[in-house]
Amino acid sequence: ARYEAWYERHAGASKALAAEAEQYIPGGVQHNLALNEPWPLAVRAAEGAYLTDLDGNRYIDFLQAGGPTVLGSNYAPVREKVLELLASCGPVTGMLHEYEVKLARLIHDFMPAVQRFRMLGSGTEGVMAAVRAARAYTGKQHIVKIGGAYHGWSDQVVYGLRIPGTGSLEATGIPAGALERTHELAPGDGDALGALLDKLEQDGGTAAVIVEPVGPESGTHPAAPGYNAHVRELCDRHGALLVFDEVVTGFRLGMGGAQGYFGVTPDLTVFGKCVAGGYPAAGGVGGRQQVMDVFAGGLTAAGQRVFVGGTLSANPLSCAAGYHALAEMDRTGAPARAGAAGDRLRAGLEALIAARDLPYVTYNFGSIVHLHTSGVLHLTLDDPDFFAELGPRRDMLGHMSTAFAAEGVITLAGSRLYTSMADTDEVVDEALAAFARVFAQ
Ligand code: PLP
Numbered sequence: 001a002r003y004e005a006w007y008e009r010h011a012g013a014s015k016a017l018a019a020e021a022e023q024y025i026p027g028g029v030q031h032n033l034a035l036n037e038p039w040p041l042a043v044r045a046a047e048g049a050y051l052t053d054l055d056g057n058r059y060i061d062f063l064q065a066g067g068p069t070v071l072g073s074n075y076a077p078v079r080e081k082v083l084e085l086l087a088s089c090g091p092v093t094g095m096l097h098e099y100e101v102k103l104a105r106l107i108h109d110f111m112p113a114v115q116r117f118r119m120l121g122s123g124t125e126g127v128m129a130a131v132r133a134a135r136a137y138t139g140k141q142h143i144v145k146i147g148g149a150y151h152g153w154s155d156q157v158v159y160g161l162r163i164p165g166t167g168s169l170e171a172t173g174i175p176a177g178a179l180e181r182t183h184e185l186a187p188g189d190g191d192a193l194g195a196l197l198d199k200l201e202q203d204g205g206t207a208a209v210i211v212e213p214v215g216p217e218s219g220t221h222p223a224a225p226g227y228n229a230h231v232r233e234l235c236d237r238h239g240a241l242l243v244f245d246e247v248v249t250g251f252r253l254g255m256g257g258a259q260g261y262f263g264v265t266p267d268l269t270v271f272g273k274c275v276a277g278g279y280p281a282a283g284g285v286g287g288r289q290q291v292m293d294v295f296a297g298g299l300t301a302a303g304q305r306v307f308v309g310g311t312l313s314a315n316p317l318s319c320a321a322g323y324h325a326l327a328e329m330d331r332t333g334a335p336a337r338a339g340a341a342g343d344r345l346r347a348g349l350e351a352l353i354a355a356r357d358l359p360y361v362t363y364n365f366g367s368i369v370h371l372h373t374s375g376v377l378h379l380t381l382d383d384p385d386f387f388a389e390l391g392p393r394r395d396m397l398g399h400m401s402t403a404f405a406a407e408g409v410i411t412l413a414g415s416r417l418y419t420s421m422a423d424t425d426e427v428v429d430e431a432l433a434a435f436a437r438v439f440a441q
Helices: 002-010 012-024 076-089 098-110 123-138 190-201 227-238 257-262 289-296 316-332 334-356 386-406 425-440
Strands: 043-047 050-053 058-061 116-120 142-146 182-185 206-211 241-245 268-272 283-287 360-365 368-373 416-418
Touching: 002 012, 002 386, 058 425, 076 316, 098 116, 098 283, 098 316, 116 123, 116 289, 116 316, 123 142, 123 206, 123 241, 123 268, 123 283, 123 289, 142 190, 182 190, 190 206, 190 227, 206 227, 227 241, 227 257, 241 257, 283 289, 316 334, 334 360, 334 368, 334 425, 386 425
Parallel strands: 142 182, 142 206, 206 241, 241 268
Antiparallel strands: 043 050, 050 058, 116 283, 268 283, 360 368, 368 416
């Protein structure tokens, strides 16, 4: 009731726009991250660490668009380069542009395993291309993913994989047949992965194992130390390709991504978010030359070529934005600075939780900060029941996203906070004061 009253009093313009949106847009919102029901907020301006809504309320922005902006929102030096590009050739021509080459070369500099890079329109498309390339290159059919992992919304690797027909949000509309050759395993269970790969050998073998290297849903279930290296070994033993989905971690954990962070080299890497520097359209796949050559028209094991594409794929605007953002992130040390802000935020939240003995848990991978409520006191990540306790209660923090917003902090569904280079100590401390006010209530 308290926050409903806040919304009525302070967010009238957002409320009016949301009401109009319902007349023309299904459910009144185009973007899942904006769902924030029942009190959607509409943005007027974003810059650095802050957002301003239509009513003029100012917020610290830990949503950061869902992760693509390690430099902070609407970073001026990148924006200027994008405007120059728009003035010279507009956003898209369909012809080769030097920024395509510059971006691919820069990615290779940061991630040597990405010998060839194909720019696409989204992380979802990057995953689709990786799966198709792996099947074409290996001549095998089966794909293995980890439970709880999000790899976009294509049919074959959908979130909540084994639940078509249950009416769940992600599975509705997907025929069970689309998932016949996709297998899902519990997070962290290397033995089960070995056994599954053995079993699939009897049925033509596995084309690829796809993982989020920090753990499914980008670290909600953190990967155990050594897990990625173990998956690499198992893939090698079975002739399966290892695909790292670095849509979240790519360039955010460091310019070398999670593959640099863990020292494990995948065959293919999927990109999204940061690869276009916070601009649309952000996605792609890269990796070993022999595998990536399936996109060049070379013959695959099965003697086939792989088609991927898109009218706006690799448009000069996305490539220019990605190139200048990545170069600027490298020059400024943005991933490390954003990571230090994440460490400070997590430590501050930990102190607030301990001071009030709240049933929350927080942890971070650099600038990817998790905050979950378990409903159980003093639960830690090492507790064997951690995820069982967490699962049914995750929604609680979703409801808290509005409470955080009313106190001046925007989060991703109340449970994920992306920090950026713009989050100075002062910004983080201002956010912690807001969290303290919510926790006090
Ligand atoms: N993979 C991961 C790990 C993601 O977090 C996401 C999106 O959040 C995707 C893939 C899909 O990327 P996109 O939203 O660009 O389609």
